[in-house]
Amino acid sequence: MTDHVVILGGGTGGTVLANDLADRLETELATDKVRVTLLNDDPDHVYKPVWLYVPFGQREPEDGRRPLADLVDDSVDVRIDRVTDIDTDTRQLRTRRGPAIEYDYLVLATGSTLAPAEISGLAEGGHDYYSESGAKTLREELLSFTGGELVLSVIGSPHMCPAAPLEFVFMADDWFRERGLRDDVEITYTYPIQRVHGNPHIAEWARPLMDDRDINVETFFNAEAVDPEAETITSMEGTELDYDLLVSIPPHRGVDLIEEADLGDNGWVDVDKHTLEADHADRVYAIGDAADTGVPKAGSVAHYQAGVLAQRLASEVRGRPATATYDGKTLCFIETGMDAASFVEFDYEQPPSPAPPSQKLHWSKLAYNESYWLTARGLL
Amino acid sequence: MSTPDTDPAATVDARGAACPGPLMDLIGKMREVDSGAIVCLLSDNEQSVTDVPEWVEEAGNELLAVEEREDHRAFYVEKQ
Known part of the structure; x- marks a missing residue:
């Protein structure tokens, strides 16, 4: 029997998770013990932090777009389609274009929308x-x-x-x-x-x-x-x-699908903030903006949650107890001008203590934004 | 202050949410209800004890009651 992991959303969380699973479950994927499908309604992956710099003429929106297919490991089935319905009882998704998709594990990485x-x-x-x-x-x-x-x-x-x-x-x-x-x-x-x-x-x-x-x-x-x-x-x-x-x-709101599937209000999935498991359905998880964990809706959060969930899903697929937990880890650079920035790191227990603004931190932020594409590919 | 006789028009369960989540959840619900409606906020965050009354006063609404419960508080707010 093949376990099917379906990831809904190809933003930072979904993409990092797909690549992490491709690496972690390389043997199981090669022997058809597991399949991973990444569903996104846009063929491009979008890196939103670029947008802060666009109004000041420092970046172009195109700098934040790359084809999802170029970023995701070939062992992951990338499908460009929009999910129209989630049925957590029968573990099925209906989409706009394709046939219904059955899942054994569903990850909601559906992000935020503007309202x-x-x-x-x-x-x-x-x-x-x-x-x-x-x-x-x-x-x-x-x-x-x-x-x-x-x-x-x-x-x-x-x-x-x-x-x-x-x-x-x-x-x-x-x-x-x-x-x-x-x-x-x-x-x-x-x-x-x-x-x-x-x-x-x-x-x-x-x-x-x-x-x-x-x-x-x-x-x-x-x-x-x-x-x-x-x-x-x-x-x-x-x-x-x-x-x-x-x-x-x-x-901001999450996607309507979440509320329609009784998984949470306003498009945010009610989850256990450590295991990222949905409160109202079995074998359903949420990461990134979609997960109502109380931590910021930030790329670093999606990245770290994806890493934790990849470990948990790998354990589930292998029939072992899942032990990895998310501790609320959040990293954030904060620009304090055009050539200086601060930096914070915090989690559920430790509060942030902003670093003194410096040019070095500003360049670190820009350098990370450039190297983000390695993060998306699961390399950093 | 005493618990109102009228049932709240809406209850916002923000137990488990970190600051400022409970207050923002309350504000979001207050946007939706009509004048005269009562919203009940459930919060186990200590900060709500000061955040909620401060905002309620600032916004010109009325804090009808704060009910101490076993592991959380219930704030009853009437929209003016």
């Missing part, structure tokens, strides 16, 4: 760098922006890459200073809770930097509506801000 329509006027009045099209449009806006109110509003939480909103305002501050425009640009950062970041240690580190750099801060600001004509954004708490350029972190 700007949840906030009235946001799609029309706001810009973002959390999508390829958004980053490109924002680049055009920023290049022609020579003065006025720039508002960065964090609306969605949880959202991808929790450091990126701080990075954007630090980079914008530096970018406008370098171009001699900073005195003409007012930068305001809004955040939904009473500090500037969800993690209190990162918030405590970032706030003085923001004050030093004349970045205005509005906390307890949960955007309720945007008026694109009046160029205002108002919050549930009753604050109204004028803007000339609004950059937002839109509300």
Whole structure:
């Protein structure tokens, strides 16, 4: 009998997992004891961290795309199709184009989607760098922006890459200073809770930097509506801000399939945060953004969770007890300007302690972004 | 403060979630309900003891009651 592992989603988590399984289960794959299928609705793998640099003219969206087939080991069956239904009772997936797919183990690596329509006027009045099209449009806006109110509003939480909103305002501050425009640009950062970041240690580190750099801060600001004509954004708490350029972190959701399969709310899968097993179905797992573990929705998290799950799945396939567990490990570089960055590392037990910003860390971040393709291929 | 007689329009179970998850879950639910509706937030995160009342006041809503339960708290918030 052949065990079939199906991975849904070809982002960082799904791709690293597929390649890790290809390596770890090389013998079982060669002897048909196991099959691994990776399903993705886009033939390309997309590396989203590139988008932060696009508005500042430093990277192109194409830099973050490579064909999935070039990244994934040949022993993995890569199928480009969209899953329309998950039946965890019969262990079947239905897809848009192909026949139903039966699985023995299902991994949901379905990531995040943006839901700007949840906030009235946001799609029309706001810009973002959390999508390829958004980053490109924002680049055009920023290049022609020579003065006025720039508002960065964090609306969605949880959202991808929790450091990126701080990075954007630090980079914008530096970018406008370098171009001699900073005195003409007012930068305001809004955040939904009473500090500037969800993690209190990162918030405590970032706030003085923001004050030093004349970045205005509005906390307890949960955007309720945007008026694109009046160029205002108002919050549930009753604050109204004028803007000339609004950059937002839109509300995030997982894919509808998750809720339809009763695996969790808002597209996030309820999981055991150590084993990554779904709470509401057997032989179903989730990694990366799709897994509701409480850790950031970040590429490093997806990468480490994929490594843990590969070990657990290999143990299952071999009929051994699965012992590997995820400890919440998260790594994150945080740009503090155009040529300096900090770095944090933390897990479920150990809080982050941001490193002093340096040019070395900035170059380390850029170097990692280049070498990411080795990570995707399971080599780093 | 005492537990309201009216059943909550929605209950948000954020037990097990790390900060600021419970507060963000509450805010998300408050977006969805109508004025006058009561939302019950279940949280076992200590930070919620200060986070929730601070936000509720800031947003002009009303914290009707905080119920101490065996291993968590129930916060009853009315949307104004």
